Ligand code: HEC
């Protein structure tokens with residue numbers, strides 16, 4: 001038996017073709033129009049033209065794969081995957097092995113042809129926001145990763161940074177201990193170190209410097225008046241700088257070299273402007289999180305009024321049944337009628353799962369597409385399905401509650 005809408009579509013087509021004698025372009029356009037309805041009803045929950053949602057972006061997919069492949073894939077993608085088709089296996093694995101539902105029984109070949117015509121038609125258009133709700137999701141998810149991508153220094157593994165700092169500290173401490181031990185042993189060297197020859201040798205200078213005697217650096221005695229520095233009777237000693245001061249000075253030189261290498265040669269550090277931008281970005285991310293924080297605690301109560309549940313049921317049938325089954329028995333998504341939950345079975349937990357989704361596992365985030373009230377209605381409807389034991393129920397997943 002041919003479905004009624006098919007007949008109408010077909011006769012409509014024949015009429016247009018016959019009346020206008022317009023040939024293939026008109027037929028194609030007509031196919032695309034019919035395809036759009038099929039697409040929105042069956043595919044839009046998981047696909048958009050320009051962005052990966054649950055399934056891949058479909059723009060130009062006909063150029064990647066032939067029409068015949070597309071028809072087979074839409075009819076039963078798993079059959080292709082199991083037959084070992086290279087492209088099908090590749091795309092299946094790329095999308096976390098989320099199987100696409102088979103449309104071989106629910107859609108006629110004609111309808112699949114229309115939907116392919118629609119995809120071709122859309123691909124030939126320039127970027128256009130199609131299927132508004134889906135486009136919104138891509139917007140919402142696209143911004144944060146882009147922002148994160150710029151914060152490059154965060155990508156360095158913290159373990160590595162920590163190891164560097166630890167190694168530097170250990171080296172510094174070892175050096176300090178060595179110097180202190182060396183100073184302790186100086187008296188044991190006896191008077192021989194005061195020998196003039198030794199004193200003026202390199203080792204001697206280092207030794208006396210460690211003892212705190214700076215005269216070895218210039219060979220001059222302490223507290224001698226500088227002969228040429230006499231300003232209106234004010235005279236000046238020609239003393240050496242204190243060793244601690246010099247040591248600090250040398251440290252600044254070493255630091256300066258390190259600083260220059262770090263910031264200007266290897267460019268491993270962020271300069272001020274960059275640092276400022278990073279902070280602003282983090283602040284923006286922080287503010288965005290605050291406005292709609294997934295961890296915020298909610299205290300919703302399950303709705304029990306018939307009207308709310310009726311509305312929840314309608315929402316469920318249009319938005320969720322494709323993946324959770326018409327009775328909540330579970331298909332792509334888990335069974336929602338048993339006592340086992342992956343993400344918690346309290347109404348607030350369900351609300352959160354529905355609102356933010358589990359994009360990595362194929363559960364769509366519904367915020368922006370459903371209002372808060374709608375999400376609460378559909379969550380309450382799901383809970384009203386508890387214990388209904390539908391036929392073909394999917395095996396339990398998660399923890400019993
Ligand atoms: C429940 C979610 C879901 C629905 C509904 C869905 N798809 Fe998919 N689709 C996927 C996933 C996931 C993949 C990734 C590959 C796989 O599952 O094997 C995919 C892959 C595809 C591919 C292959 C893309 C490529 O790059 O090779 C095409 C074509 C496709 N889908 C078309 C459709 C059409 C047409 C419809 C509607 C009739 C539809 N899909 C409905 C989830 C879905």
Ligand code: HEC
Nearest residue numbers: 045054319320323332333341342343344354358361362363
């Ligand atoms: C494109 C397919 C898809 C659609 C559409 C979808 N879901 Fe899901 N849903 C999933 C998948 C897959 C999971 C499992 C996620 C996981 O493994 O973590 C899931 C999980 C869930 C869970 C958590 C179940 C548990 O055991 O904790 C709830 C609740 C849920 N979905 C409700 C909904 C509602 C309500 C809608 C409609 C507004 C909906 N889903 C639409 C695929 C879908």
